[in-house]
Structure formats: structure tokens, C-alpha cells
Amino acid sequence: MKNLFYISFFLINSVVFAQKQPNISLSDIQPSAMPGQFTTLFVYTDFEKTDSIEAVLRLPESWQLVLSKEALDNKGNIKYIYTFSSPKFASGGKYELQLDFFRKGIIIASKITEAQIDNIKNIELSELSHPQFVKEGDTLHVEYMIQNLGNTVEKFKLNPNRGWLSTTDTLTILPNTQKIIKVSQYILKTKESYWQTTSSLELEEFSGGKKYLQSVSIPVFSSSPKKVDLYHRLPVEIGIGYFNYGLDGQNQGAMQYFSQGSGFLDVKEKHNVDFVIRGPNQQDFPQIGSYDQYSLEYDYKQDFNVKLGDFVNRVSNLAEFSRFGRGIQLQKNIDKFNVKAFYQNARFFQQQKNSWGAGAEYKLKENFKIGANFTNKGLYKNNGFYRTSIVGLSSIFSNKNGNIETEVAVSNKLGKYDFGFYNQFIFQLSKFNFSSQIIVTGKDFDGFYTNSRLIVNSLSYNFNAKVSVGINSNYTRINPALDLLTFNTSPLNKTNTLFVSVFPTKKQMIFLNYTKQEREDRQVPSNFHFKEEYANISYSFMTEWATVFTQARYGNAVNLLAGDNNASSKSMSELIQPMLRIQKWLWVGGYFEHQYTSKFNENNDLENLFYFGGNLRVNHRNKYFFNCMYRNNYAPDEFFIKRTFLDASIELDLKKHNFRAVAGRTYLPGFTAQNQNTMFFSLNYSLKLNVPLKKNKKISNVKGRVYGLNNTQPLGGIMMQMGQYQSLTDQAGNFSFENILPERYHISFPADERMIGWTPESSSSLEIEAKADSTHMLNIPLIKTGGVVGKVKLEIDERNQAMNAGKPKPQILLKIQNNGESYLTKLNEFQEFSFKEIKPGEWKITVLLTSNSEGYEVLEKEKIVNIEPEMISKTDFVVKQSERKIFFSNKEFKISAKQ
Numbered sequence: 001m002k003n004l005f006y007i008s009f010f011l012i013n014s015v016v017f018a019q020k021q022p023n024i025s026l027s028d029i030q031p032s033a034m035p036g037q038f039t040t041l042f043v044y045t046d047f048e049k050t051d052s053i054e055a056v057l058r059l060p061e062s063w064q065l066v067l068s069k070e071a072l073d074n075k076g077n078i079k080y081i082y083t084f085s086s087p088k089f090a091s092g093g094k095y096e097l098q099l100d101f102f103r104k105g106i107i108i109a110s111k112i113t114e115a116q117i118d119n120i121k122n123i124e125l126s127e128l129s130h131p132q133f134v135k136e137g138d139t140l141h142v143e144y145m146i147q148n149l150g151n152t153v154e155k156f157k158l159n160p161n162r163g164w165l166s167t168t169d170t171l172t173i174l175p176n177t178q179k180i181i182k183v184s185q186y187i188l189k190t191k192e193s194y195w196q197t198t199s200s201l202e203l204e205e206f207s208g209g210k211k212y213l214q215s216v217s218i219p220v221f222s223s224s225p226k227k228v229d230l231y232h233r234l235p236v237e238i239g240i241g242y243f244n245y246g247l248d249g250q251n252q253g254a255m256q257y258f259s260q261g262s263g264f265l266d267v268k269e270k271h272n273v274d275f276v277i278r279g280p281n282q283q284d285f286p287q288i289g290s291y292d293q294y295s296l297e298y299d300y301k302q303d304f305n306v307k308l309g310d311f312v313n314r315v316s317n318l319a320e321f322s323r324f325g326r327g328i329q330l331q332k333n334i335d336k337f338n339v340k341a342f343y344q345n346a347r348f349f350q351q352q353k354n355s356w357g358a359g360a361e362y363k364l365k366e367n368f369k370i371g372a373n374f375t376n377k378g379l380y381k382n383n384g385f386y387r388t389s390i391v392g393l394s395s396i397f398s399n400k401n402g403n404i405e406t407e408v409a410v411s412n413k414l415g416k417y418d419f420g421f422y423n424q425f426i427f428q429l430s431k432f433n434f435s436s437q438i439i440v441t442g443k444d445f446d447g448f449y450t451n452s453r454l455i456v457n458s459l460s461y462n463f464n465a466k467v468s469v470g471i472n473s474n475y476t477r478i479n480p481a482l483d484l485l486t487f488n489t490s491p492l493n494k495t496n497t498l499f500v501s502v503f504p505t506k507k508q509m510i511f512l513n514y515t516k517q518e519r520e521d522r523q524v525p526s527n528f529h530f531k532e533e534y535a536n537i538s539y540s541f542m543t544e545w546a547t548v549f550t551q552a553r554y555g556n557a558v559n560l561l562a563g564d565n566n567a568s569s570k571s572m573s574e575l576i577q578p579m580l581r582i583q584k585w586l587w588v589g590g591y592f593e594h595q596y597t598s599k600f601n602e603n604n605d606l607e608n609l610f611y612f613g614g615n616l617r618v619n620h621r622n623k624y625f626f627n628c629m630y631r632n633n634y635a636p637d638e639f640f641i642k643r644t645f646l647d648a649s650i651e652l653d654l655k656k657h658n659f660r661a662v663a664g665r666t667y668l669p670g671f672t673a674q675n676q677n678t679m680f681f682s683l684n685y686s687l688k689l690n691v692p693l694k695k696n697k698k699i700s701n702v703k704g705r706v707y708g709l710n711n712t713q714p715l716g717g718i719m720m721q722m723g724q725y726q727s728l729t730d731q732a733g734n735f736s737f738e739n740i741l742p743e744r745y746h747i748s749f750p751a752d753e754r755m756i757g758w759t760p761e762s763s764s765s766l767e768i769e770a771k772a773d774s775t776h777m778l779n780i781p782l783i784k785t786g787g788v789v790g791k792v793k794l795e796i797d798e799r800n801q802a803m804n805a806g807k808p809k810p811q812i813l814l815k816i817q818n819n820g821e822s823y824l825t826k827l828n829e830f831q832e833f834s835f836k837e838i839k840p841g842e843w844k845i846t847v848l849l850t851s852n853s854e855g856y857e858v859l860e861k862e863k864i865v866n867i868e869p870e871m872i873s874k875t876d877f878v879v880k881q882s883e884r885k886i887f888f889s890n891k892e893f894k895i896s897a898k899q
Contacts, residue, residue, distance in 0.1 A: 022046060022101070022109050032116040035151045036088035038066065039115070043080040043099065044073070054102040055080050060095045062087045088855070089151045089176035092119030122150035125203055125212045128180060129824060133219040133746050134197070136189045136724075142199040144181045144214055147850055148173045154205070160185075161200040161215070171203075178811055178850050187220055192743075195220050219746055221723040230699065230739065231692035234273075236261035239658075239686030243290050246679045254290070256280070261691075267698055272299040276310075286348050286484045288666055288680050294326075305331040313344050315357055318409040318420040318441070319375040319390045321448040323355075324348055324483050336363045348484040353378040353385075369396045379413075379446055388413035388446045392420075402427035411445045418442035420449065431462045433470075439478060452478035466504065472497040488641035489669050491528075492520040511538040519637055520560075523670050528636045530599035532557040532571060544581070551575040557597055562604035569606055571597035579615075587617040591631065600636050609635065625651040634667075643667040658686045700742040700770035704778030706733040708761070718755070721748045722768065742772040747780070757870065758782045759839050784869035787836040788816070792827055792847065795880035810853040812879065815846045816865075838867050847877050857882045 023046040033039060047053045049072065059065060067083035086095070094114045101109040128143040140163070148154055155172045158165055163185025173179055183201055200215030237260050244253035258278040265271040274297040281292035295309040307329040314322055327344030341358040355377030363369050371394045378387050392409035407422040420441040427434045439454040441447060453475065460470030476493040499513035513536050520529040534555025541548050557571035573596070579589035591613040598604045613631035618624065628648040647664040663681045706718060706729055716731035723745045727735040745768040749755050760766055761781040770776050792812055814833045815824050818841060825833050835845075843865055847858045859878045867873065 024101075024109060024111060026111075026113075032118050033086070035086050035090040035092075035117050035120060038083055038085045041082045041084070043082070045078050045080070045101075047078040047101075048076060049078065051078075052103060053078065053108075056100045056102065057082050057084070058098040058100065059084055060086075060097070062090075063095075086115070086117055089149075090117050091151050091153075091175065092117050117151070119152050120150040121152060121154070121210075123147070123154060123203065123212055124149060125201065125214045127214055127216045130199065130216050130218055133221060133748070134187050135221050136187055138187050139184055140187055140197065140199060140218065141182055141184050142216060142218075144183065144201045145178055145850070146171070146173060146181060146203065147178045148175050151175045156203040156205060156212075159202040159204060161198065161202070163199070170206075219744075221746060229690075230696055232264075232267050232694050232696045233690035233692050234261055234263045234265065236689045236691050237686050238689065239684055241682055241684035243682045244680065245288060245290065246677060249677070256290075256292070258686075265693060267694070267696060270301050273297065274299075288664075288678065289682075290680075291348075303333045305329075310347070311344075313342055313355075315342075315359060315375050316371075316373050316392050316394055316409070317405075317407050317422040317439075318447045318449065319357070319373055319392050320355070320377075321480075322483070322486075323352075323448075324485055325355075327354075337361070338363075346483075349481060351380050352481070353380070367398045370394070371396075375447075377446075381446075386414050390420075390445075390447055401429055409445075409447060411447065413444060413446060416444045418444035420445045420447055433460045433462070434458070448481055450479045450481070452480070454478050467500070467502050469500050470498075472499070486642075487668050487670075489521075489523055491522055491637070491640050492518070494518040507542050509538075509540045511540075512536070521637070521640070526561065527639065528600055529560040530557055530637075531560065531568075532599060534571065546581065547579045549575075549577040557599040559599050559601060559604040562598075562602060565604045567604065569598045569604070571595075571599060573597070585618060585620045587615075589615045589617075591615075595635065611635065623653055625649070625653070639667065639669050641669065643669075656688050658684075658688070660684045660686075697773040698742060699739050700772060701775040702737040702740065702745075702768060702770055702778060703775060704735055704780060706735065706780050706782060708782040719750050721750050722746070740770060742770050744769050747778075757785055757837070759785045759837060761839070783839060785837045786840055786867040786869055786871045786873070787834065787838050788843070788845065788865050788867060788873040788875060789832070789834040790875045790877065791830070791832050792877045792879060794831065795878060810856045810879065811850040813848040813850060814877075815848060816843050817846075818843050840867050840869050842866055845875065847879070849879070855882050856880065 025044045026041065041057075043055070045053075055070075057065065057068065063084060063086050065082065065084045067081065069081040071079045071081065073079050094116055097113050097115055099111045099113070100107050124145075124147040126145050126147075128145040130142040131140070134140045146156075153172065153174055155170070158167075158169045158171055158181065160183045163183055166182035166184065171179060171181070181201060183199055185197075185199060187197060196217050197220050198215050198217050200213060203212040205211070239258055241256050241258065242253065243256065244251060246252075256278055258276070260276045260278075262274040263272065265273060274295075276293050276295045279292035279294065293310045295307070295311055297305070297307045297311070299305045310324065310326050311329060312322055312324050313320055313327075313329060323344065323346055325344040325346040327342060329340065329342040329344070331338065331340040338361045339358070340360070341356075343354070343356045345354045346352040355375060357373065357375035357377075359371060359373030361369055361371035373390075373392045373394070375390045375392075376387060378385060388411055390409055390411045392407055394405070394407040396405045397403060403424075403426055405422075405424045407420075409420040409422075411418050411420070418441075421438065423436070423438045425434070425436045435456075435458045437454065437456045439449055439452055441449045441452045443451045445451075454477070455475045456473070458470060458472045460468050462468040472495070474493060474495040474497075476490070478490050480490060482488060495515060495517040497513050497515045499511065501512075502510040504510065514534075515536065516531075516533040518531045521527045532555060534553045534557075536551065536553045538549070538551040540550075551574070553571075553573045555571055556568045558566050558568040560566055573594060575591075575593040577589070577591050579587060581587050591611070593611040595609040595611075596606060597609070598606045600609070601607050611631070611633055613629070615629040616626070617628075618626040626649070629644065629646070631643075631645050633645075634643055643666065645665045645667065647662075649660065649662045651661075652659045661681075661683050664679075666678045666680070668678065702722065706720075716729055716733070718729045718733075720727050720729065720735050722737050723740075723743070725737045725740055727737055729735045747766040747768060759782065761783045766780070768776060768778065792814075794809060812827055812831075813824060814827070815822060816835050816838070817823070823835060823838075825835065827833055844862055845865055846862050849856060849858065856879055859880060863875055863877070865873050865875055
């Protein structure tokens with residue numbers, strides 16, 4: 001029996017008898033109710049039987065009156081009893097009910113009341129159908145059913161974890177309805193033979209409330225055969241090259257041979273090596289790549305590492321940030337410690353000879369490390385040789401808001417002590433972003449920086465994803481001890497900038513800034529020293545087929561090298577840099593800049609400066625490559641790093657064979673040659689090899705037999721699919737998959753007319769776990785299939801025809817299942833269902849009522865059917881409206897619904 005509940009009433013109007021005012025009262029009950037539940041209302045009056053009063057309770061539309069009864073109380077007055085119910089999916093809110101009293105067809109009294117129905121949220125999200133497996137390159141379709149079993153209209157935003165929806169990404173679903181949403185995704189190709197993909201659908205309430213999530217995991221098998229190598233191999237490349245360069249009017253040429261490789265030495269991938277052999281050293285011009293190199297790196301389980309020969313040594317930010325040289329380095333992880341020791345002779349930094357040192361880092365937490373390091377190195381300065389020792393302490397801390405890295409170091413040379421300090425701080429809080437970098441070293445500090453100052457700070461605020469403002473400050477006066485491989489100088493730079501950045505769309509950016517700066521060339525003789533303040537606007541636009549960057553500046557500048565004639569004058573510049581994709585394989589770009597300024601003129605006179613260039617890039621089928629870049633010149637303040645005026649390369653990549661030619665012209669800042677015409681040309685050929693190291697035991701074989709077909713069905717020529725592999729059976733039904741990757745596989749039979757009406761006896765026999773260095777034997781018995789069809793008859797009570805007019809019919813699904821398999825289907829327009837291609841045996845069919853099912857029941861919800869080979873069984877179901885019965889006693893009402 002459903003729970004009784006009560007509704008509070010208040011009197012709106014009272015119509016009196018001509019003779020007297022009737023006394024009508026209601027029982028005290030609770031103020032609200034659940035939709036679909038029964039309500040019992042007791043009405044007490046002072047009417048007598050002889051008054052011939054007729055009472056009528058008027059209910060809202062679609063509400064049902066289950067019981068209407070009159071009785072006499074102990075005083076002989078009439079008592080009315082009403083039992084009624086709201087619809088199961090009645091919307092929440094207040095409803096008006098009216099009780100009218102009639103005498104001889106005339107209303108003599110009325111009472112109007114309100115019934116409060118609660119809002120009920122009840123959303124069910126379930127996966128409706130998905131394929132048993134998919135292949136790479138397929139499109140996966142998964143259907144989800146959303147049912148609103150509550151009484152409120154719900155609006156959701158639909159979020160698939162990947163892929164796309166069959167509808168829009170918003171959904172409004174009415175009470176007592178259902179929606180079927182299809183989520184599709186393209187299955188990309190991977191290097192794996194087998195993996196799992198997931199499909200999921202998330203419903204997020206527009207009000208920002210509850211979320212609903214349903215997901216399903218589906219096996220994915222490769223669609224293209226992946227060759228399995230019988231040997232474990234090490235990728236190696238060998239080759240020969242010719243190099244020629246001209247400097248200061250003289251040409252030199254030489255041949256070099258090289259070999260390099262990288263990979264694991266074992267199948268279990270514990271031992272990794274990386275080596276480079278290039279020589280001999282017939283030219284001494286490392287600035288443009290013509291140097292010999294002999295290096296070997298070995299790594300064991302990413303726990304122990306050793307470097308021999310030529311390598312880049314990095315101790316810390318202050319002691320030795322990047323030094324190329326020849327020697328040995330050892331590194332080992334010990335619990336939470338990482339320790340390192342090295343010995344190295346610098347190759348391309350003439351002021352430094354041999355150095356040695358050690359360092360250790362300790363992990364206090366996953367996001368907090370501290371370290372210490374010691375370095376001792378020999379240096380040539382001021383025509384003398386001495387050794388210096390550096391001790392440093394460092395720490396690194398990071399969290400979701402940013403990170404901070406700090407180092408302090410002390411050096412000692414010839415009894416003189418000096419210090420160095422490094423700090424980098426990046427912090428983000430809400431819409432604020434702050435970054436800072438500081439480098440300070442003394443005059444007698446001989447680390448990677450000497451007598452240096454660098455203070456760079458930036459603060460910005462993001463109003464939203466499209467607009468941000470900020471301020472930058474940059475003071476740079478550093479003296480880095482750079483190798484010739486990264487040849488450049490360090491000018492003095494003082495810059496303060498106020499900026500605004502705007503992103504109108506994802507493809508566009510506008511940058512506005514106001515800048516004051518001073519830049520000075522610290523080489524002798526100095527090529528520039530000026531002060532400048534300007535306003536700048538930059539605009540960039542990028543699509544798949546075109547990009548463009550433009551910039552315009554306007555301000556004032558003064559040339560401080562002009563002596564007394566250093567009055568400030570206007571300074572302006574315009575720049576445009578477009579790039580067009582003519583074909584999918586062809587890109588063409590240009591560079592055009594004009595400056596009207598006096599900051600580079602020795603007399604501080606205004607002059608026009610023009611800079612232009614272009615580039616061309618070709619990538620045809622990933623085999624033919626061509627790149628070319630040209631610049632006529634650069635502004636003087638751009639010559640503090642290595643600059644390229646011409647760079648052209650052409651390459652033919654035939655997988656195993658590679659041909660490459662490179663030519664160019666380069667400027668090296670601070671180089672003492674009178675003629676900087678550094679033209680160079682190189683031609684290289686390389687051969688890629690996979691050197692076999694040992695036989696690969698990580699391969700497998702699967703062999704088996706298909707049987708059970710009758711004599712009229714040939715066993716040969718049946719196509720079988722196992723992951724990315726395919727095999728045809730021979731006349732005896734035998735098949736094999738040889739030299740395959742040890743993975744999990746699923747065997748299937750692609751569409752074939754000969755397989756219609758047949759199915760494997762057990763689906764479990766189609767799941768294979770192929771193990772390494774073994775042969776898996778498999779037998780697949782085939783059996784004839786059967787099926788079951790039927791109809792669901794919907795019976796509507798003739799007494800309720802008027803009430804059911806226009807009411808939607810219930811949605812019905814049918815499910816067939818045995819111990820290991822299940823299938824779901826819908827009814828067609830004739831209320832018929834069918835399950836075909838079902839293996840023989842005992843199955844259970846269940847009728848599922850989904851939406852619009854209020855007031856309906858299935859007479860026999862489940863049936864057991866026996867599927868026989870080559871037979872179609874038939875079974876029907878009946879869905880009818882629920883019968884409601886009411887039982888009375890002297891003390892109470894008992895109300896129930898048969899459902």
C-alpha cells in the first residue's frame with residue numbers, strides 16, 4: 001500500500017444556505033506530497049442524510065479519483081472520504097482542488113484548496129549499445145539512453161570525453177521521456193596491436209549543479225599488419241661528408257666520417273646507449289659545425305648514467321651552466337639522492353682548461369629538492385694560469401601556483417673570495433602572473449658568469465581569456481663564459497615596458513606597448529649605444545594556410561656615440577612578415593622592414609634603413625625537402641649573436657639512404673677577421689642500419705582449427721581476423737598466425753555469406769592471450785544459430801479510454817541474455833521484435849518499460865526460451881494498464897496498486 005499523505009487546505013469562499021451556514025471542516029494533514037502517491041481526504045460536515053446533498057471533488061487535469069465514499073459519523077452527520085492521486089510525473093508546484101456541494105443541482109457551498117507537489121529530480125544515464133570491438137581507422141559509435149524519471153524539465157550540457165555527438169551539445173528533456181544520444185569517435189592508429197579505448201558521456205546541469213557520467217571500455221585492434229622483427233636491433237647511422245668554408249678570403253675543405261646510434265641493448269630495455277663518432281678533425285672552425293666528436297653515453301634503468309668523451313657538462317646555473325668538453329661524468333640515483341661527479345677538459349673555451357667536481361641533490365618531497373655542488377677549474381686570464389674553486393647550494397620548489405629556483409655560490413681564487421646569486425621565481429594567483437629572474441656575480445667570481453648583473457621582472461593581469469595588461473623591467477649586464485658553439489656577446493640593456501595584449505580570436509593577437517630603453521654594445525669598438533622611447537603596436541594572424549606578423553613603432557631616440565651632437569630626434573619603424581602555404585607541401589614567406597632613425601648614425605642624423613628577405617620551404621611526401629632563407633642585412637643592435645644571411649638545404653630521405661646538401665653565409669659577432677664572408681658548403685650521405693644484437697624472444701605464434709561445419713560447407717577459404725592479422729583456413733580448416741606480437745587478441749570472422757547462420761560455440765574461445773616465445777593452440781567449434789521473434793501486445797482498459805486519449809504509449813525494450821552474453825533491441829512500428837543469429841541454448845527474455853510507463857505493467861515480465869539450431873522460436877508478451885484495488889476496514893483505508 002502506498003504511503004498516505006495529507007494536503008493542507010485553506011478556505012477561499014463559502015456559500016451559505018438560505019436558511020443557515022453549513023459547517024464544513026477538513027482533517028489536519030501534511031503540507032506537501034510526492035507526485036504519483038495516493039492522498040486520502042476526510043471532509044466533516046453538519047449535513048444530514050435527509051438534506052439530499054451531493055458532493056463533487058474537482059481535480060486538476062490528469063489527476064485520478066480512486067475512491068469517493070459517504071459515511072455517517074456518531075452524530076448522524078455526513079462524512080465524505082476521497083482518495084485520489086496526482087500523475088506519477090506531475091510537475092512540482094501548487095494545484096487547485098475544488099469541493100462543491102449541490103442540492104437539487106444548485107451549488108450551495110464550495111471550498112477551494114491548494115495541493116503542493118514536490119519537485120523530484122530523477123535522471124538515469126545508461127549505455128544502450130556498443131560494438132564488441134573496433135579496429136584502427138574505424139568510427140566507433142556508442143548509444144546512450146537518458147531517461148527523465150522525475151517531474152521537472154531538465155536542461156543539460158552534453159560533454160563526450162572524445163569524439164562528437166549526433167546532436168547539439170545541449171539537451172532539454174521533459175518529464176517521463178527519454179532521449180538516445182549517439183557518441184562517435186574516430187579510432188586513431190597507434191603502434192600497439194591491442195589497446196582499450198573509452199567512450200563516455202557526461203551530463204552537466206545548466207544550473208551548475210549535479211553531473212552524470214556513463215562510460216564504456218571497448219577493445220581496439222590494429223588494422224594494419226605490424227611486422228615483427230625476429231631480432232632485437234640497435235638503430236645505427238653511418239655516413240660520409242665533405243665540408244668547405246671560406247673565411248677572410250681563404251678557402252678550406254675536408255672530409256669527415258661519422259657513425260651514430262641510440263637505443264636499448266636488451267629486449268627488456270634496461271641498458272641504453274647513445275654514441276657519436278665523427279672525425280677526423282681536419283678543420284678548426286666549430287662555430288659553423290666543422291668539429292670532430294667522440295662521445296658515448298650509457299644508461300641503466302634510468303638509475304645510473306655515464307658519459308665518456310665529448311659531452312655538455314652542466315653543474316648548476318652559476319658554477320657551470322653549459323660547457324662542451326672531453327672527459328667523463330658519472331651520475332647515480334640512491335634512494336632520494338641523485339649524485340654526480342665529473343672530470344672534463346673544455347674544448348672551445350680557450351680561457352678554461354681542465355675542471356672537476358661533484359654534486360648531490362636530495363628530494364625532500366616530490367615538489368621540493370635541495371642540492372649542493374663543488375667545482376674546481378683551471379683558467380687562463382691576464383696572461384696567467386690559476387685554479388678557482390666554487391661551492392654552491394641550491395633549491396627547487398614547485399606547486400600548482402608556480403615554482404622558485406634559487407642558488408647561492410662562493411668562489412675562491414688565489415685567496416680571494418667572491419659570491420654569486422641566482423633566483424628564478426614564477427608565480428600565478430587567480431588572474432595575476434608574476435615572474436622574476438636575478439643573476440648577480442662578483443668581479444672575482446669565475447663561474448659561468450663573471451661580474452654580471454641581470455634583473456628581469458614581469459607582472460601581468462588577465463581580465464579574461466582575451467585581454468591582459470602588464471609591466472616588464474629588464475636590466476642586463478652579464479658576461480657569460482660561452483663556448484664558440486654558441487658564439488655571441490652580451491650588450492648592456494635597460495628596458496621598461498608597459499603593455500596590453502588582446503586576443504580577438506584564437507587566430508589573432510594584438511600587442512600594444514610603451515617602452516623606454518638603453519642599449520650599448522660592449523665590444524671594442526662599439527657599434528651602437530642609444531636611448532629610445534617608443535609606442536609599439538603588433539598584430540599577428542595565423543591559419544593553416546597563411547600567417548602574418550606586422551609591427552609599427554613611433555618614438556624618439558638619441559645616439560650616445562655621436563659626441564656633443566646627441567640631441568633626441570624622432571625614430572620610427574614598420575615591419576611585415578607574411579607566410580603563405582601555396583600547396584600542402586610548399587610554403588613561401590617574406591620579411592620587409594623599414595627604419596627611419598638616427599640611433600645608428602655616427603653624426604646622429606636621420607637616415608632610412610631597409611632590411612628585407614624571404615624564405616622557401618618544401619616538404620613533399622616526407623621524402624623531398626628544400627629550405628632556403630635569405631636576409632640582406634640586420635640592424636646593428638641585432639649583431640650581438642650569430643646571424644645567418646643565407647641558409648639553404650636540400651635533402652632526399654629514402655628511409656635507409658639520406659642525401660643532404662647545405663650552404664650558407666654567417667656573421668660571427670666579435671670575430672677578428674677583416675673579411676666576415678664566412679661562406680660554407682657541406683654535402684653528406686648517410687646509411688641507416690638496424691644492427692642485430694640478439695634473437696628477439698618477444699614474438700608469438702597462434703595456430704588452430706575451425707571445425708563443426710557440415711559436409712556441404714567447405715572448410716577452406718574462411719577468412720579469420722585476429723587483431724591486425726588475417727588468415728585463410730585450408731581445406732581441413734587449419735589456420736595460423738605466425739611471428740606476431742605477444743598481446744591480447746580477439747578473433748572474428750569478417751562478413752562472409754558462407755558464415756551466415758553459423759557462430760562460434762563459445763565466445764570465450766575467441767579471446768587469445770598470446771605469450772612471448774610460445775605457440776598458442778586453438779580450436780574453434782562452429783554451431784548453427786537460431787532465433788526468436790515475437791510481438792508485444794498493448795492492452796488499454798476500455799473504462800479509461802477517455803483518460804488515455806492523447807497520452808503517449810510506453811517505451812518498451814527487450815533484452816535477451818544467458819550466462820555470458822546479452823543483447824538489447826527495440827520494437828518496430830508493428831510492436832514486433834526479433835533476435836537473430838543467436839547460439840542454441842537456454843536464454844531469458846526480459847521486457848523493460850522505460851519512459852511513459854506510468855500505470856502500465858507486464859503480465860509476464862520474463863520468459864525462458866530454448867533456441868534450437870536453424871529454428872526460429874516465437875513468443876509474445878502483454879503489457880496492460882495497472883489494476884487498482886481498494887480494501888476497507890472499520891478503522892482505516894488500505895490503498896494499493898497492482899504493478
